[in-house]
Amino acid sequence: MGLWFLFLGLCIGVLVRCIHTLYRNYVSARKTGLRFIVSPITPYTVAWQVATALLRPVLVKFRWFRAIDWTCAWQDGNSLHEELGSCFIVVSPGLNVLCSSDSRTIVNVLRRWREFVKPDNVNEIIGLFGQNVDTSNGDDWPRHRKLTAPCFSERASTSVWNEARHQTSALVTQWLSAPNHKINTLFADTGTLALNVVSAIAFENHQTTQPAKGHSLSLHDALTTIMGSSLAPALEALPHWLKSEKFLPKQVTHVIAATGEFSTYMDALISRERTKPAAASDAKLNLIGTLIRASGEKDGEMNARLSDEEVRGNVFNFIIGGLEPTAIALSYALALLAVHGDVQEWVLEEIDEVLGEGGDSYKDVYPRLKRCLAVMYETLRLFAPSPPPPRSFATPSSPHEIPTSSPTHPSLTLPPNTQIMLNPWSTHASASHFSSPSTWDPRRWLDASGNLVHSAGFFAWGSGPRICPGMKFSQVQFCAVLAGVLARVQLVVGPQEKEGILGVLMDSGAEPLVLKVRRPGELWVGVEERVRGA
Ligand code: HEM
Numbered sequence: 395m396g397l398w399f400l401f402l403g404l405c406i407g408v409l410v411r412c413i414h415t416l417y418r419n420y421v422s423a424r425k426t427g428l429r430f431i432v433s434p435i436t437p438y439t440v441a442w443q444v445a446t447a448l449l450r451p452v453l454v455k456f457r458w459f460r461a462i463d464w465t466c467a468w469q470d471g472n473s474l475h476e477e478l479g480s481c482f483i484v485v486s487p488g489l490n491v492l493c494s495s496d497s498r499t500i501v502n503v504l505r506r507w508r509e510f511v512k513p514d515n516v517n518e519i520i521g522l523f524g525q526n527v528d529t530s531n532g533d534d535w536p537r538h539r540k541l542t543a544p545c546f547s548e549r550a551s552t553s554v555w556n557e558a559r560h561q562t563s564a565l566v567t568q569w570l571s572a573p574n575h576k577i578n579t580l581f582a583d584t585g586t587l588a589l590n591v592v593s594a595i596a597f598e599n600h601q602t603t604q605p606a607k608g609h610s611l612s613l614h615d616a617l618t619t620i621m622g623s624s625l626a627p628a629l630e631a632l633p634h635w636l637k638s639e640k641f642l643p644k645q646v647t648h649v650i651a652a653t654g655e656f657s658t659y660m661d662a663l664i665s666r667e668r669t670k671p672a673a674a675s676d677a678k679l680n681l682i683g684t685l686i687r688a689s690g691e692k693d694g695e696m697n698a699r700l701s702d703e704e705v706r707g708n709v710f711n712f713i714i715g716g717l718e719p720t721a722i723a724l725s726y727a728l729a730l731l732a733v734h735g736d737v738q739e740w741v742l743e744e745i746d747e748v749l750g751e752g753g754d755s756y757k758d759v760y761p762r763l764k765r766c767l768a769v770m771y772e773t774l775r776l777f778a779p780s781p782p783p784p785r786s787f788a789t790p791s792s793p794h795e796i797p798t799s800s801p802t803h804p805s806l807t808l809p810p811n812t813q814i815m816l817n818p819w820s821t822h823a824s825a826s827h828f829s830s831p832s833t834w835d836p837r838r839w840l841d842a843s844g845n846l847v848h849s850a851g852f853f854a855w856g857s858g859p860r861i862c863p864g865m866k867f868s869q870v871q872f873c874a875v876l877a878g879v880l881a882r883v884q885l886v887v888g889p890q891e892k893e894g895i896l897g898v899l900m901d902s903g904a905e906p907l908v909l910k911v912r913r914p915g916e917l918w919v920g921v922e923e924r925v926r927g928a
Contacts, residue, residue, distance in 0.1 A: 524707025827851025
């Protein structure tokens with residue numbers, strides 16, 4: 395009986411505390427003058443994750459959930475912001491979240507990287523193998539950014555181009571031998587292609603689909619298992635003895651095994667690179683070698699070394715950063731081109747002209763593939779794979795002032811302990827930045843002279859000092875693959891199948907991290923060999 399009273403007392407205590415902090419957060423949200431909605435659960439906590447896993451079908455009916463949940467935020471486009479304003483607040487017991495689709499606010503917050511930092515309660519998977527450029531903040535961030543910069547040189551872009559062209563040629567040959575010339579493996583195939591490209595660059599290892607000696611999983615399987623599970627960071631924190639327990643469910647032990655396998659692959663590669671002669675020329679260095687070489691250099695002003703763990707963390711980040719978004723963007727683009735035959739012809743005109751002149755080098759061909767790049771921009775506008783960049787205050791206890799584009803609220807004072815969710819999915823779907831925003835039309839990205847136009851409302855690669863360092867990488871890879879595919883095959887879907895394909899594309903979700911279609915196997919596309927000169 396006594397224990398029950400104690401338990402009841404505890405529950406009442408927690409409830410009273412929750413109501414008190416909720417009220418306090420509500421009062422501070424009201425003072426901003428912004429519209430707000432109230433969430434009974436604190437976002438980005440374990441309670442939020444558990445509730446999402448168990449009660450998703452019920453929770454999606456509530457606006458407070460839809461505002462924070464990435465899948466809902468993508469599905470809603472600009473509609474919630476149209477209703478509540480380009481900035482609004484989700485009030486919860488643990489913290490307030492400012493949701494913003496305001497381009498001025500987004501640019502300003504992303505520029506002030508010392509004040510608005512990446513919170514460690516979101517995207518935990520990115521730091522799974524060690525601190526890296528994406529997860530670091532404060533003085534650590536410039537060190538990581540500087541030491542990883544040589545990985546994104548023009549030499550690296552040339553390697554990406556060559557490897558992507560090579561891999562695409564093999565992929566198209568495989569597609570052309572598919573029964574009835576129809577494939578439903580777009581997402582899987584572009585994923586494997588991107589992994590092969592990134593492994594060739596990162597590890598000089600073209601064979602990623604077979605387990606290496608002493609491994610039970612291939613690098614490909616280890617990575618895709620880790621990337622497909624939101625549990626990986628929590629499982630990594632388990633004590634060692636528990637990880638090997640037989641009673642754990644099979645899916646759990648598989649994720650634990652994949653994490654261990656990936657670490658072992660990385661450690662072997664790092665020690666191989668560390669023992670390579672220092673005289674190895676820069677041209678021969680792979681990504682790990684480049685990182686090790688850069689981090690070994692002396693720097694007068696700051697400690698410029700990356701530890702082995704940080705090298706591992708950065709390599710993992712480059713792989714998931716490099717692999718998934720680029721592959722996903724390609725799959726969406728190829729499916730959309732199959733549906734929009736007229737756009738495919740428009741892009742092909744360019745490819746025929748550029749490749750028809752005989753060259754195939756990065757330097758000669760890539761800069762001229764403007765229409766291919768326009769396809770990438772337009773696909774990322776509507777299907778940007780990266781989730782909304784989150785930010786929190788470096789000094790949580792003080793208020794912060796930020797500008798907005800609203801004539802009635804040109805500047806906002808955010809109360810202490812506010813987290814920020816910048817929502818480019820909403821900006822990308824806003825009629826104030828893009829005419830007919832729901833129409834997929836790559837032509838909008840080129841001006842009359844065929845040059846790429848820039849939009850103040852486009853943030854697929856982020857913005858400011860922490861803008862994606864792999865942007866050029868992904869553009870080069872995207873254009874190399876697109877040109878390689880369309881030069882050899884025509885992507886076709888019958889008139890009756892178009893709605894079905896668009897339905898599959900619109901049934902996408904960002905769980906656990908990046909946006910992708912939920913039913914990739916239903917994406918059937920015809921691949922017909924092009925007859926040259928036809
Ligand atoms: C279509 C492809 C890609 C998209 C849409 C994309 C998107 C993004 C976005 C939106 C950010 C900013 C996140 C934030 O500010 O919180 C980012 C950062 C980052 N991306 Fe990418 N990315 C792509 C490709 C790549 C590639 C190919 C690599 C590496 C090989 C890469 C590595 C990184 C890294 C290291 C960061 C963190 C930068 C920092 O915090 O300083 N990304 N990316």
